Amino acid sequence: MNDFTKLSINQITTRDQWSLAQAIDGYASHGVTGISVWRDKLQDLGVKAGTRMLRDAGMTVTGYCVGGVLSARDDIVFQAQLDDNCRMIEDAAAIGAKCLVLIAGGLDEGSKDLTGARERAKEGLSLLLPIARAAGVKIGLEPLHPMVCSLRSVLTTLELANDWCDDLGAGDELGIAVDVYNVWWDPNLARQIIRAGSRICAFHVCDWLTDTRDLRADRGMMGDGVIDIPAIRKMVEAAGYDGYHEVEIFSERNWWRKNPDEVVSTVKNRYLQFV
């Protein structure tokens, strides 16, 4: 039986209802001790005030979202993106995030050069690693679902994330974030989770809705879809992961429209039953 000691909520789950301050108060009032923070929300509150509030509430920050988008071919854009990631590394250090969640980025507008975009994103990642290491921040590389390959992430599989980690020969400053939504369909999932092993630095849960209507913002609450979440949880925990289970739900049509206290209550109920 689960209890709530390892439950974290990614604040995107209440994106349209709560500021960061409200989310910290709201989650804490429900006994939730983990939160994943989004940059725009942190900026609204200010890094100093946010850091203090998170600490005062005793919150474990399971992630800071979302860095990366390093696939641009244009050197000026690429450098600007790198600089931006450096600022995010500073923020992540300030708020004590377990990792800076990093996505690869998609294809440049008009580009069909998937291989080139992958190389560029990997180059960008390699340039960030020493900065993250110096700051004591872990980067949580997150492969996304292949359906957002062109828009958000040319890193489409856990296998490729493992390949990049191998190739970059990084240490503790580089980990992998496993989100069931992105990987549940993958025939290689079990073996790539084993291969990821101690690299796994975040475990995100939600569900896949059979009538999915949007490539990005139509995720389901655990139990409303088809993902066997406990089976995947078992895999990541057998691989050595013992951190938080972070609920991350983008939901334009449903959860972003509901009373946020109801959302958190539902997260807690479903967590007990379906994670």
Place this chain on the structure above:
Amino acid sequence: MNDFTKLSINQITTRDQWSLAQAIDGYASHGVTGISVWRDKLQDLGVKAGTRMLRDAGMTVTGYCVGGVLSARDDIVFQAQLDDNCRMIEDAAAIGAKCLVLIAGGLDEGSKDLTGARERAKEGLSLLLPIARAAGVKIGLEPLHPMVCSLRSVLTTLELANDWCDDLGAGDELGIAVDVYNVWWDPNLARQIIRAGSRICAFHVCDWLTDTRDLRADRGMMGDGVIDIPAIRKMVEAAGYDGYHEVEIFSERNWWRKNPDEVVSTVKNRYLQFV
């Protein structure tokens, strides 16, 4: 420079405009010599009449769509689906289709047993192989995009299709249909196409739209999206495939609403430029 000798059009591309008889006439009037036929359209016309019309028009039938959906756990449903596939094998033989395109099927309603559904679909495929062989029909196993895993195809990668072919130890009665839309995002694409080699019995083209709005029926015309189709064509041809290039576009919002002669003209233009 392409000519049109290897251009085929899957009649789903003009699904809402043309019956099979109209599609045969229409494509032929544009000098297109290949067609892929859908079962409901063939049934509307009748197998005998359709067979005669296809032959009289000199059409090469590059595929018959779509068999499979063999993932049901329930024995009665499973058997009914097998029987139905046997009838499709007969149809495919009658119309002289290069292959019966077969998809695995999704998850049973309420099921989260992805592994079980994969085993079941593979079992179903194994039972169809001797029947296909006896009928002189090739099954073209088609992996679909991971985003339709729960709905249409637990066979989500070309690698898994290759694994199934290896495991089933089949002969010429089993091939693989490669559709750029389903596989373009796959980091293992190049090596899995080489591995597929002479198994490749169909090559389908269309494009991935960056603003995709529907998981199934929002494919783009070649050139309107991000897929480097010539690069993938080069891979399949280097692997030994020398058959038709079949244009297959599901497009609720665009191509199904247009004048079908305009659709075919556009297909021809885009084929020259983007395939």
